Amino acid sequence: xxxxxxxxxxxxxxxYLDLLRIRMDSEDYGLLLSVVEPALRAIDEQxxxxxxxxLNPERTKGLPQDIRDEAALVIATAIxxxxxxxxxxxxxxxxxxxxxxxxxVTASDPERLAEIADHIRRRNRETxxxxxxxxASDLPTDF
Numbered sequence: 001x002x003x004x005x006x007x008x009x010x011x012x013x014x015x016y017l018d019l020l021r022i023r024m025d026s027e028d029y030g031l032l033l034s035v036v037e038p039a040l041r042a043i044d045e046q047x048x049x050x051x052x053x054x055l056n057p058e059r060t061k062g063l064p065q066d067i068r069d070e071a072a073l074v075i076a077t078a079i080x081x082x083x084x085x086x087x088x089x090x091x092x093x094x095x096x097x098x099x100x101x102x103x104x105v106t107a108s109d110p111e112r113l114a115e116i117a118d119h120i121r122r123r124n125r126e127t128x129x130x131x132x133x134x135x136a137s138d139l140p141t142d143f
Contacts, residue, residue, distance in 0.1 A: 015080040020070060028067055035063065035071045041077045069099070076101040090117045094124055103105070 021029050032080045062070075069087045076085040086107040098120055106112045131141045 011078075012081050013074060013085050016074060016083060018076045020074070024070075031063065032067055032074070033068055035067070036074045039075050040078055043075070052121065072099070072101045080109075090120070092117050092120050092124070094121060 002032050017033075020032065024032065030131055070086055073085050077083060078104075082103060084104040085101050086104055087099055087101055088107045092098050098117075100116060100120075102112075102116070106116075134141045
């Protein structure tokens with residue numbers, strides 16, 4: 001579906017949520033909404049400090065992977081306004097598989113996926129360096 005197929009005044013995230021409501025079991029859909037509603041509110045209120053959105057671990061603990069994936073796709077749709085987002089799993093040697101949301105073109109491009117994996121590796125190394133500095137300085141290391 002592209003923008004020209006959206007109902008007048010329809011937001012892509014609302015269309016996607018309607019499709020999920022029809023497709024998913026009502027209990028699973030309710031669970032999904034409980035996970036994404038805080039993020040959707042923050043997006044609507046423009047309270048996102050960064051596009052690096054992480055699902056709240058307290059709300060997602062114990063959730064099936066398919067619901068976690070759908071939650072990530074709902075949030076991505078709200079942020080990007082695109083309906084062609086996909087969850088892909090990228091193997092990062094240092095940490096193991098990492099699930100990321102990207103557009104369909106990037107998801108099918110091995111070179112771009114390798115670049116994303118390199119970026120994840122770089123960020124992990126930087127985080128570990130910062131954690132070491134914080135530890136040596138007697139500062140909290142839970143970032």
